[in-house]
Amino acid sequence: MLYIQKKNKLIVNINQNKNLNIEKRNKIISDLINYLNSKKTKTSLNNKQYQLNYKKIFKIMIDPGHGGEDPGAIGKNNTYEKNIVLQVSQRLQSIIQKKSYIKVYMTRNKDIFVSLKHRILEARRKKIDLFISIHTNSVKNKLAQGASVFILSKKSAINVAEKHLLNTKYSIKKFIGIPSSGDYYLDNTMFDLLQNSTMYESFKFGNKILNSLGKITKLHKNTLNYAGFAVLKYPEIPSILIELAFISNLQEEMKLNNPYYQQKIAEAIFHGIQLYLFNK
Numbered sequence: 001m002l003y004i005q006k007k008n009k010l011i012v013n014i015n016q017n018k019n020l021n022i023e024k025r026n027k028i029i030s031d032l033i034n035y036l037n038s039k040k041t042k043t044s045l046n047n048k049q050y051q052l053n054y055k056k057i058f059k060i061m062i063d064p065g066h067g068g069e070d071p072g073a074i075g076k077n078n079t080y081e082k083n084i085v086l087q088v089s090q091r092l093q094s095i096i097q098k099k100s101y102i103k104v105y106m107t108r109n110k111d112i113f114v115s116l117k118h119r120i121l122e123a124r125r126k127k128i129d130l131f132i133s134i135h136t137n138s139v140k141n142k143l144a145q146g147a148s149v150f151i152l153s154k155k156s157a158i159n160v161a162e163k164h165l166l167n168t169k170y171s172i173k174k175f176i177g178i179p180s181s182g183d184y185y186l187d188n189t190m191f192d193l194l195q196n197s198t199m200y201e202s203f204k205f206g207n208k209i210l211n212s213l214g215k216i217t218k219l220h221k222n223t224l225n226y227a228g229f230a231v232l233k234y235p236e237i238p239s240i241l242i243e244l245a246f247i248s249n250l251q252e253e254m255k256l257n258n259p260y261y262q263q264k265i266a267e268a269i270f271h272g273i274q275l276y277l278f279n280k
């Protein structure tokens with residue numbers, strides 16, 4: 001590594017790394033570009049064309065929040081968040097199961113405790129294409145209402161990147177199988193590219209879900225929310241967290257218990273998934 005300080009310019013010459021030959025570097029970069037391109041959604045495809053063009057099944061993981069000893073938020077009429085989010089997730093699961101071009105996984109399919117770490121590892125192990133965490137919101141203000149969609153905040157994304165950079169075994173290999181170059185700055189840039197591309201997909205996906213939910217229910221806010229939830233921190237898997245409604249709001253608590261309303265929410269989420277997949 002060579003640093004040259006020239007007046008106000010700082011030149012960093014990454015070619016000084018003797019272990020990194022140009023072919024190896026180009027191969028790693030082109031592998032990453034191919035990977036990122038393969039993840040992009042295609043325009044104007046119908047379901048059949050999608051299957052033919054992708055030649056692979058799109059994998060979605062639904063993550064009903066909480067479970068088992070962790071009830072999540074509890075409504076005034078004793079509605080448990082963990083039960084509502086499981087019911088809506090199972091409705092969404094059964095809609096997706098009818099589609100041959102998507103394979104759906106669940107982080108839990110019954111009332112059990114699953115750690116956040118396990119949920120994240122499972123998604124990574126199954127090489128999931130989209131991760132959807134489902135929750136209900138709860139605040140002190142009993143009047144707060146509406147659905148929200150969260151994606152990873154820029155601040156948390158920087159923390160994730162820094163954490164990986166501090167790790168001496170830092171490599172995007174762990175996430176997408178492409179080996180690290182061994183050059184700190186190139187690896188850093190590759191991590192940035194991967195993370196930014198994933199965040200852009202989460203942003204597009206989140207907006208489709210938000211618009212779709214907005215057609216059947218009130219939205220808490222008309223735009224996406226940004227947060228640092230653990231399940232949003234994948235550098236390689238576009239992920240969103242949906243708060244279906246406020247379980248702390250009596251009216252919304254009642255709606256969340258209504259099977260007809262649950263089905264409508266599940267259908268709206270599925271509609272959003274399709275809008276995203278077919279880039280509409």
Ligand SMILES: [Zn+2]
Pocket residue numbers: 065066072073081135136
């Ligand atoms: Zn929750």
